[in-house]
Amino acid sequence: MSFINWSDIYSVGDPTLDGHHQKLFDIVNQLHDELLGHHREEAVANTIKALLDYSHYHFAEEERVMKAVGFPEYEGHKAVHEMIIRKLQDYEHNKAAGDRESTGELYTFLLSDWLWKHILEMDKKMAPYILGHSHKPGN
Incomplete structure (x- = not known):
């Protein structure tokens, strides 16, 4: 069973960004499975790196879309x-240094700060701009 499940409530109205969010959910679920399953530290480290790398990629694309649709809250x-x-990056560093106490903090961060506050609040604010932009002639 997944730690977190994608549903349409997370949709921002852009299939590419929604696909990115789904991929991030998959990576978070993999990390959760590895941490609970007491996988080797190397596997956990690789998954944390994958989460960080994919986050860089996703955020760059999301920022490109925000600029393209004229999202007024871009800078924030x-x-x-x-x-x-x-x-x-801090979590990756702490985990590499052998810190086992920060796992709970990571879960809180991923679920509260990222999923609830970021995707459901901040990213959802982009949806009207994305949907409005995609219906303009020439797009």
Whole structure:
């Protein structure tokens, strides 16, 4: 059973970004399985790196879309992306240093800060701009 499941409530109205979010859910579920299954530290480290790498890729694409549709909260949204990357980098560093206590903090961060606050609140604010942009002639 998955730790977190994708549903349409997370949709931002763009199939590419929604696909990215689904991929991020998959990586988070993999990380959860590895942490609970007491997988080798190397496997966990590789999955954390995959989460960080994919987050960089996704955020760059999301920022490109925000600019293209004229999203007025672009700067603040980009700053939150940078904060998320820093937190993931900190977790990656702490985990590499043998910190086992930060796992609970990671779950709280992933579920609360990222999924609830970021996707369901911040990313959802983009949906009207994305949908409005995709219906303009020439798009």
